[in-house]
Amino acid sequence: MEGKMKVCVLTGKQKLEWVERDIPQPGKGELQIKLEYVGVCGSDLHFYQEGQLANWTLDGPLALGHEPGGVVSAVGEGVEGFKVGDKVSIEPAVPCGECEDCRKGNYNLCKNIRMLAIPGERDGVNAEYCVHDASMCYKLPDNMDTLEGALIEPLAVGMHATELSNAKVGETAIVLGSGCIGLCTIMSLKARGVSEIYVADVMDKRLEKALEVGATRVFNSKRESIEEFAKTLPGGGADQVYECAGNRITTLQTCRLIKRAGKVTLVGVSPEPVLELDIATLNAMEGTIYSVYRYRNLWPKAIAAVSSGLIPVRSIVSHEFDFKDCIEAIEYSLNHKDEVIKAAVKFQ
Ligand SMILES: [Zn+2]
Ligand SMILES: [Zn+2]
Known part of the structure; x- marks a missing residue:
């Protein structure tokens, strides 16, 4: 897909704005994904409310959202095993693959990792499309939908x-x-x-x-x-x-x-x-x-656990919001903590 897309961007503490950007095109080894669901995470709420979390501080405009499920909409050069229309779950942090930690398999500890919705790393996926390294995208089986795909991240x-x-x-x-x-x-x-x-x-x-x-x-x-x-x-x-x-x-x-x-x-x-x-x-x-720092080497196991029925992950979702109400999804989650267990943003 080419053209323009809507992106919801955090431009300062408690300031979310809609902007229009070019739809990103997949480079070598990348997939372009049309988002279908993005989970609203506690870390999104902290960046929105306090402008910081752990050792990260908001240092410029940042799109939130790092729990994506979607459908492949374009396949970059050299990518094998995916086609347009495949349902995928995205592991949001892309490691360098070359440092000592990556080589040991502890790629979540990679110093050069680029995580969605982290200041200084990458924009998040509160956007209609994203591109992502195909090696960190996982095809979902027929009996799973992309909401479950989005929930693989917190499950991991x-x-x-x-x-x-x-x-x-x-x-x-x-x-x-x-x-x-x-x-x-x-x-x-x-x-x-x-x-x-x-x-x-x-x-x-x-x-x-x-x-x-x-x-x-x-x-x-x-x-x-x-x-x-x-x-x-x-x-x-x-x-x-x-x-x-x-x-x-x-x-x-x-x-x-x-x-x-x-x-x-x-x-x-x-x-x-x-x-x-x-x-x-x-x-x-x-x-x-x-x-513990996030997760590593778990996406296939987590997908298998959900697909087999062992882990009923979708039952944790208490609220769904349309993407056009993305700002409300974040504000509502913050202001109704006693009521919202887990919110997810749904794209039309
Ligand atoms: Zn999360
Ligand atoms: Zn590395």
């Missing part, structure tokens, strides 16, 4: 966290935070055969969804203490604790919720870069801490 975060910490059959887990990433972590734990999954959040709607996708029991931290409950578990805590809220209070709780030799995995990304942990308790428990 949950899968990576549970793979790194090696959650196993029969273990107990506590998940702090039951937003999109918490729910994707719960579904990944369930798929790995973890038998008891306890979940804390402060929003009932999210906790109801947690129960629906596999939580054993949920705790609204406004009314009930997960710390008190954890003491009643065999061994006085859980085998695995996942921080999925990116929050100061829940991060401090993590080390107090594991049993001896338990594992803490920090999944959530906080708008504040520096947070506290209870190191004395961690030491007394001889616990292990895992940090």
Whole structure:
């Protein structure tokens, strides 16, 4: 496709604007993709609200959106295995493929990686079309749609966290935070055969969804203490604790919720870069801490898990907005956090 397209661009804190740009044409090794669905992510909300997230600060106009599902609309030179009309899920960060981390297979740690919707890297996909390296595009099977394709990105975060910490059959887990990433972590734990999954959040709607996708029991931290409950578990805590809220209070709780030799995995990304942990308790428990950075080598597995019915990823979507209402999708998600579990933008 050639011509003009609409793009929704963040031009400053809480300033989203519509602009018209040329539809990008695929270069060598690239696909042009017509977007069908883009998930609205917590990181989009942070860039919009605060103009920053973790160590990134907005430094110029940036299109948001990094959870894309769409259809191939043009195939660049030298690309094999794709044709116009194929449904695809896009892995949004493109690594250099040549540095030490890339060669080791840890390509998510590539220093030269170019991620969608990250300041100084690449524009996001709140646009009608995008071009992307074909090696980071994955064809969807017939029984999956492009909404599920868009949701592979957050699902891969949950899968990576549970793979790194090696959650196993029969273990107990506590998940702090039951937003999109918490729910994707719960579904990944369930798929790995973890038998008891306890979940804390402060929003009932999210906790109801947690129960629906596999939580054993949920705790609204406004009314009930997960710390008190954890003491009643065999061994006085859980085998695995996942921080999925990116929050100061829940991060401090993590080390107090594991049993001896338990594992803490920090999944959530906080708008504040520096947070506290209870190191004395961690030491007394001889616990292990895992940090996770996005995902790697997971798209085919995540697609297979959704296609086979093992992971009901689309059930986390609570709201859909038309692309023309993209600005409202972001503002509504921010202003109705108790109601919106996961929003997705749909293209006509
Ligand atoms: Zn995301
Ligand atoms: Zn690299």
